[in-house]
Amino acid sequence: MHHRRxxxxxxxxxxxxxxxxxxxxxxxxxxxxLSLRGDVRSLPAAWARLPDVAGCAALVVEGxxxxxxxxxxxxxxxxxxxxxxxxxxxxxxxGLPEGLVxxxxxxxxxxxxxxxxxxxxxxSAAPSPGPxxxxxxxxxxxxxxxxxxxxxxxxxxxxxxxxxxxDHCGPRSLPIVVLCCALVGLMxxxxxxxxxxxxGAQGFLADVVTVGMLRELAGLMAGVMxxxxxxxxxxxxxxxxQAGEEIDxxxxxxxxxxxxxxxxxxxxxxxxxxxxxxxxxxxxxIAAWPAATLAYGVTSAEYWAQVARAVTATDLWxxxxxxxxxxxxxxxxxxxxxxxxxxxxxxxxxxxxxxVVKGLVWIVAAACATTVVFTALGY
Amino acid sequence: MSTPLNRTLPDAVIEVCGLGVAAGSRVVQQxxxxxxxxxxxxxxxxxxxxxxxxxLRHLAGLERPVAGQVLCDGRDxxxxxxxxxxxxxxxxxxxxxxxxxxxxxxxxxxxMLPLRLFTLLPxxxxxxxxxxxxxxxxxxxxxxxxxxxxxxxMRKRAALARALVLxxxxxxxxxxxxxxxxxxxxxxxxxxxxxxxxxxTTVVMVSHTMDSVFAIADRLLFLDESTRTMTALxxxxxxxxxxxxxxxxxxxxxxxx
Numbered sequence: 212m213h214h215r216r217x218x219x220x221x222x223x224x225x226x227x228x229x230x231x232x233x234x235x236x237x238x239x240x241x242x243x244x245l246s247l248r249g250d251v252r253s254l255p256a257a258w259a260r261l262p263d264v265a266g267c268a269a270l271v272v273e274g275x276x277x278x279x280x281x282x283x284x285x286x287x288x289x290x291x292x293x294x295x296x297x298x299x300x301x302x303x304x305x306g307l308p309e310g311l312v313x314x315x316x317x318x319x320x321x322x323x324x325x326x327x328x329x330x331x332x333x334x335s336a337a338p339s340p341g342p343x344x345x346x347x348x349x350x351x352x353x354x355x356x357x358x359x360x361x362x363x364x365x366x367x368x369x370x371x372x373x374x375x376x377x378d379h380c381g382p383r384s385l386p387i388v389v390l391c392c393a394l395v396g397l398m399x400x401x402x403x404x405x406x407x408x409x410x411g412a413q414g415f416l417a418d419v420v421t422v423g424m425l426r427e428l429a430g431l432m433a434g435v436m437x438x439x440x441x442x443x444x445x446x447x448x449x450x451x452x453q454a455g456e457e458i459d460x461x462x463x464x465x466x467x468x469x470x471x472x473x474x475x476x477x478x479x480x481x482x483x484x485x486x487x488x489x490x491x492x493x494x495x496x497i498a499a500w501p502a503a504t505l506a507y508g509v510t511s512a513e514y515w516a517q518v519a520r521a522v523t524a525t526d527l528w529x530x531x532x533x534x535x536x537x538x539x540x541x542x543x544x545x546x547x548x549x550x551x552x553x554x555x556x557x558x559x560x561x562x563x564x565x566x567v568v569k570g571l572v573w574i575v576a577a578a579c580a581t582t583v584v585f586t587a588l589g590y
Numbered sequence: 591m592s593t594p595l596n597r598t599l600p601d602a603v604i605e606v607c608g609l610g611v612a613a614g615s616r617v618v619q620q621x622x623x624x625x626x627x628x629x630x631x632x633x634x635x636x637x638x639x640x641x642x643x644x645x646l647r648h649l650a651g652l653e654r655p656v657a658g659q660v661l662c663d664g665r666d667x668x669x670x671x672x673x674x675x676x677x678x679x680x681x682x683x684x685x686x687x688x689x690x691x692x693x694x695x696x697x698x699x700x701x702m703l704p705l706r707l708f709t710l711l712p713x714x715x716x717x718x719x720x721x722x723x724x725x726x727x728x729x730x731x732x733x734x735x736x737x738x739x740x741x742x743x744m745r746k747r748a749a750l751a752r753a754l755v756l757x758x759x760x761x762x763x764x765x766x767x768x769x770x771x772x773x774x775x776x777x778x779x780x781x782x783x784x785x786x787x788x789x790x791t792t793v794v795m796v797s798h799t800m801d802s803v804f805a806i807a808d809r810l811l812f813l814d815e816s817t818r819t820m821t822a823l824x825x826x827x828x829x830x831x832x833x834x835x836x837x838x839x840x841x842x843x844x845x846x847x
Contacts, residue, residue, distance in 0.1 A: 372694070448694075456690035459652050460752075463684045464704055465676025 231278075234258030242269035245291075247307075250279035259287035261294050270295040275306035285314045292319070350469075350547045354477070357470040366470045368478065376479030381486060384440055388487050389494040391432045392424065396495025399423050400502035413507045417517035420499040425526040427533070429492035431578055434537025437480065437487075438570035442545035445476055446566030449549025450559035458550065473546040480542045481535060488534040525590055533581050537574045544570040601627045603663065603760055603792045604649060610657030613644045617656060621819045624811060626760070631786055631793040633803040633826070635840065636813035642796040643687060643764050645813070649794060650762050651679045662760075680708060683758035687765050689745035691737035697724065697748050698733035701755045708756060723751040726781060728774065743770045750778060754785065761785065763795035767802045775799065779806050800826075800841060812837045 232249035236258075243264055251258075264270070272288060292302045292315065304312060360366045403419035449472060452458050458468050496518060503509040545566040552562035602625035610620035618641030626632050626649075634642045647653045648660060651667040660667040662678045669675075691700050701720035705711055711719065717733075724730050727747040737745055746769060753761060761782070767775040783806045785791040797803050803810060804826050812822040812829070814836065822829050822837045830841045 375694070452693070455688060455693070456686040457692050459647070459650075460684070460686060460690040460692065462652060463650055463679055463682065464707065465680050466707065467672075 231276075236262055238262075241267055242271055243267055244271040244273055246276075247272070247274045247280075247284075248276040248278075251277060251284055252279055252281045256283075256287060259291050261291060261298075264295070264298055264300060267300060269301040269303060271303045271305060272307065273305045274308065274311070277306075277308060277311075280308065280311055282314075285311055285318070289315055289318045346551065347547060350550070351543065353467075353469045354473055354543065357467055357474055360467075361470060361474060366467065368470065368474050372471075372475035373479050373482075376476050377483060379444065380437070380441055380480045381483035384437060384483070385487060385490060387440060388433050388436045388491050391436055392429055392491035393494040393498035395428050395432055396420055396424055396498040397502055399428070399495070400499035401506065404503065404507040408507060413503075413509055414513060414517065416499070416503045416507060416509055417496075417514045418521040420503075421496055421518050421521035422526055424492045424495035425522065425530045427530070427578070427582070429488050429495060430530050430534030430537055431574070433484070433487045433491050433534055434541060434574045435571065437538055438541045438544070438567055438574060441480060442541040442566045442570040443563045445542065445545030446549040446552070446563045447559060449546055450552030450562040453550060453552045454554045454556070454559055468550060469546075473542075473550075476546055477539065477542040480538045484535050484538045485531060487538075488531055492530065529581075529585055529590060533578065536577050536581065540573040540577060541570045544573055603628045604794070605661040605664075606649070606658070607661070608658035609645075609648065609655050609660060611641055611644050611648050611653065612656050613641060617818065618644055619813055619818055619820070620657065622658070624820065624823055626792060626794055627808075628792055629786060629790050630808040631782065631795065631806050633807035633810045634794065634796045634813065635798070635800075635803065635810055637815045637840070638798075640813045640815040641818075642813055646684075646762055646764050646794065646796050650682055650684045651675055680756070681759045682762055683753035683756060683760070684762045685746070685749045685753040685764060685766060687768075689737070689742075689749035691740075691745055691748055691752065693737050695736075696733070697729070697735050697737060697740070700737070700748065701752050704752070704756050720751075720755060723755050724748065726754070727751045728777060743774060746770060747774065747778070750781070754781075757789060758791065760792045760794065763793065763797075765796055765798060767797060767799040775802065782806055810841075812840070 232251055232254050233246070234248070234251060234254055235246045237244045237246065243262060245258070261270075270291075272291075288311070295302050304315070307315075357366065361368055399420050400416060403423075404413060404416050407413050407416055407419070449458070452472070458472070461468050461471055500511065500514055503514050504511055548562040548566040548569060552558045604626040606625065607623050609622040610617055611622070612618060618639075622645065634645060636642055644653065648655055649667075651660070654668055662681070665674075665678060667675065667678055691697065692703070695703065698717065698720050701723055702713075702716045705716040705719060709716070721730060721733055724733060727750050729744060729747050729751065732740060732744065732748060737748070740748060746766065750763070750766060753763070763782070766778055766782070770778060779802050782793055782795070786793055786806075793806075795802075795807070797807075807826055809824055810822070810826045810829055811820055812833070813819070814821040822833045824833070826841065829837050831838075833841070
């Protein structure tokens with residue numbers, strides 16, 4: 212076994228005779244003795260394992276003939292000493308080189324970690340360790356309270372913060388939402404065309420695309436894209452602020468972090484949702500047009516006439532409502548994970564990942580629930 | 591769990607009684623009982639990891655204690671409605687270890703936000719106040735800069751300016767001198783001493799800089815790591831001469847243990 216030599220021992224210690232290296236354990240009357248001899252750097256680490264010390268009162272480490280050692284030797288002896296002391300043995304060093312003794316003494320001054328009883332006597336007094344179900348409910352309650360205070364004029368939302376977030380949520384997110392909705396529209400056209408073609412009903416292709424995009428897919432795709440783009444960004448921003456004690460600095464001033472940080476983000480995303488939804492739905496319908504005309508023989512006039520007939524106010528408000536729900540969930544998941552982040556870069560990364568996962572799961576669950584409810588209500 | 595405290599010392603701004611504080615799930619200090627007297631500079635010292643900053647966060651009302659109470663002018667800092675707690679906390683200015691400037695705002699906006707929230711000053715007056723506080727810490731040119739554009743030491747000075755902007759009754763400082771060059775560290779000491787002398791500000795500061803402690807602290811609270819409680823409280827010079835051995839050793843080494 213090779214050990215990296217971290218530091219050169221004093222010259223008096225270095226007189227290597229590797230051939231004579233040995234580490235022997237001897238069981239004496241009530242004490243174990245470890246004798247180190249020669250150049251122990253080349254010895255396998257097994258010598259540093261404490262034997263069965265039941266009934267022993269002391270551990271003697273003897274090194275009159277120890278000629279060469281390294282930092283790994285010191286680390287093993289230090290661990291051995293600690294273990295022996297933990298088992299109630301007295302540890303005695305005899306004849307160890309001066310440098311090695313000094314190094315062990317230095318390491319020995321390091322504080323021992325807090326004993327096992329150093330836990331909270333009252334865990335209920337502590338803040339929740341992570342964003343579980345209870346934490347999520349508490350957060351939603353805090354958002355509702357903050358919204359109520361804002362609506363009653365008892366707190367203010369900084370306009371500059373809302374404007375900054377509007378830019379991120381709207382114009383900067385629009386291209387990716389439009390692109391994905393267009394691709395989904397195209398996909399829907401091919402899938403719908405293939406199935407409708409089997410019963411000679413290609414003329415209804417525009418209905419499938421229009422209703423599908425307006426009612427379900429435009430909002431869903433906007434939500435999914437925003438979960439990755441905005442939900443993650445919210446979690447990273449707030450998580451970094453948490454790690455840097457910026458949120459504590461707000462709390463010290465008596466400023467509610469939810470009102471100051473969450474509401475501007477939530478409002479900005481809700482304000483931008485209708486535009487993202489509208490552009491996304493339009494992009495999907497437009498992208499399906501060439502597929503319908505080129506692949507399934509629907510004329511442009513038929514397609515657009517059918518689109519105009521298929522658009523209903525019910526589909527529009529249901530689709531917009533769903534989109535608003537999705538983006539609200541994205542904002543809440545991102546902000547909740549960010550505010551609940553621990554300290555440090557790893558915690559911020561974990562919060563970001565959790566925000567995206569949580570946002571997506573919430574969106575899918577909400578999509579399912581709203582679809583079932585609206586269908587049951589006859590819409 | 592908590593010990594009711596019926597006494598209120600006439601010159602005590604903050605009273606701590608039987609306080610137990612935890613960092614995460616680990617209790618780092620327990621049985622802390624002391625008072626912060628009006629107008630004094632109280633330094634908190636001890637080995638790294640002994641819970642100094644955690645104690646300061648409890649004094650600021652940012653953490654809930656696992657035992658005991660923190661009273662501010664006789665009122666429990668951790669009980670009552672959010673609004674009542676906020677009123678108590680607003681009397682304090684806190685400077686965090688890493689500055690904790692709000693990164694989405696300029697340095698000037700960082701100072702003007704508390705003024706906007708808690709005063710009725712017009713904007714130009716708020717700006718004047720903020721610029722003055724920045725000038726006090728030697729950062730009059732940093733008003734329009736973002737925190738990310740400042741060095742670590744400049745961020746700390748800007749954070750001190752923010753802590754001072756509302757002229758708080760109690761100033762809580764977490765390692766104010768760390769990361770500062772000697773002239774700026776001395777300037778900061780001078781500013782703290784000045785606030786205390788002329789504005790009557792009470793200061794509680796966590797510090798590893800013993801020069802600073804001996805220069806401006808009236809009393810020193812020493813927290814021990816192994817026993818997880820306070821082992822000494824008194825004037826630094828007195829503790830250096832007659833304090834417990836570990837405290838004398840700590841002070842002699844200038845906080846380097």
